[in-house]
Amino acid sequence: MQKKNIHFIGFLANVDDSLLKLDLGQPFTIEKKSQGDASSFLCHIRQHYGTKSEDGILAVEDRVNGIVHNQSFYYYCITASNIESFEATPQGGVVIRPDALERSFYPLRDKVRLLRLFKEGNIMMRFSLFYYLEGSEPKVVWSIREGPLSDGTIFKLKPYKVAEAQDFIKNAKIPFDRDFLNLAFDSFELSYETHTTPLGFLSLMIAMETLLNLGENEIRYSVSRNAGVLLGEKREQSEEIFKEIKELYGKRSKMVHTGKADKMTRENLLRLRGFVREAIKEIHRIGEDKAKLLDLLNQCGFGERPWRERS
Secondary structure, three states, X not given: OOEEEEEEEEEEEOEOHHHHHOOOOOOOEEEEEEHHHXXXXXXXXXXXHOOOOOHHHHOEXXXXXXXXXXXXXXXXXXXXXXXXXXXXXXXXXXXXXXXXXXXXXXXXXXXXXXXXXXXXXXXXXXXXEEEEEEOXXXXXXEEEEOOOOXXXXXXXXXXXXXXXXXXXXXXXXXXXXXXXXXXXXXXXXXXXXXXXXXXXXXXXXXXXXXXXXXXXXXXXXXXXXXXXXXXXXXXXXXXXXXXXXXXXXXXXXXXXXXXXXXXXXXXXXXXXXXXXXXXXXXXXXXXXXHHHHHHHHHHOOOOOOHHHHHO
16 A cells, blocks of 8 residues: 655744754754744644644744844744655555654654753744645644743854754763763753742752752752862852852752742742753763762862863
């Protein structure tokens, strides 16, 4: 029986033109589609999920010098052609093997997740559709919705960061090879998904404790000192990080013990998320298990990073 070629389109949220310079590897391409080019797929999104409200989140206004140009909207998409071929049915449909599509989708999604670990910005494939063409009309055979989309921070790459981001998604692999790193990464990602700043902040502090604390005593001091040693390139920077983590942990303790979160700010969350992000990357670079890692950090003073000298 005749086979049908399956294609892919994934609608990205919270990105801009800088992402177009990235190469996600074959068969995937990052494109910027006009409203007209995307309309047939948007129709399927509404059909599958019953909402038009996502258009305002996924769409990006065409602006020239800050002014909307011709009321045009664009969509950033990841596309691929001829990913798989499946047998057509007598009724004109297709019999698919979901595992075959999962093999192409999950490695791609992991690259997007790694970009969020590379730098700040809640980049995600909000909607993904696998489809075949009947004439020029796309017929969806499998769809995925990622979310919730609680954080609208835009992911932007400066030109000099593109090559670095490219190397990062090529060489880093998730899940990591150490359980404590995976748990910390899960908590890091959860900070983007919670609907309130305090809950996002708490998930990030859990990540810090997972990475940098071994016992139950003096948690505030041990997490703060280990973060200072791990992330500070010079003694002065280590001391600043140590002080700031102590202050952030104090906010965490006050919030948990009093139940009051009125002093928790978005800036607090972003600062802590930045520390967690860099800690995960640095610990991944060191390559030790948690006990050996903490022993290494305990032996080092502020501004000392002997693992960097080895690499």
